Amino acid sequence: MVGDYKHLNNYIKEYAPNHSFVDIGCMWGVNGAFAFYAEEVGATKVKGVDVFGPTPEFTNEKSVRNSSVEFILGDACSADTIKKVGVVDVVFCAGVLYHHPSPYDLLVALRQMCNKTLILRTSTIPEVNGLPNAAVYFPMLSEKDRALWNLKSLGVGKQVGITDGFEPDQGYGNWFWGLTPSCLISLVETAGFKVINQATEAFVQTLVCSTVSPPFYHTIPDPIEALNFGREISEKGIAKPA
Secondary structure (H helix, E strand, C coil): CCCCCCCHHHHHHHHCCCCCEEEECCCCCCCCHHHHHHHHCCCCCEEEEECCCCCHHHHHHHHHHCCCCEEEECCCCCHHHHHHHCCEEEEEEECCHHHCCCHHHHHHHHHHHEEEEEEEEEECCCCCCCCCCCEEECCCCCHHHHHCCCCHHHCCCCCCCCCCCCCHHHHHHCCCEEECHHHHHHHHHHHCEEEEEEEEECCEEEEEEEECCCCCCCCCCCHHHHHHHHHHHHHHCCCCCC
């Protein structure tokens, strides 16, 4: 992902002190560095989550610092992982959203964990003139179409799923979605966050969000409610094939 990661510590320093903190996607390329920094600046309880690790670098740094950062191996969308994280004041997630095939589901999971503030950084694509909330799904694009999204000229190394096409064995390593900033913000707001700060870099957005009541939430009715709902729809004749 292009842009400058250095300013992220400024957000952590502003929002983490005296608050609980979790870094979702804490290992790749940083080995828990943001979680350690949150602890350093005064976060009260710090956790880190990733689908691999802990890395030797993380383990060594934790020992050197005599750190209490807790590492959780798990998928952020998993109910088990959400339970292990619990509800924390500050959720930090950088370089993850575009690697997930279902970004809305990931944002909903982050909302379940977040009590107060979300710090979200993700790769984006430019706005499409006349088409707000546009997005591009990278897997299965032709080589010619993928070339448009190859950021090699900006210094980005291999983009799994773009450089050489979709690689199923790489799982979340693939780049799945190119979200425009407008699409990103709409997803974030639908998941139950309000954007309070937006920083734009080349092909990158960093958002600081507060939690609000999610405008959309669907629960499966119990069997009796489901039967009654089915009868009501049938009686009204409103379910017709499109």
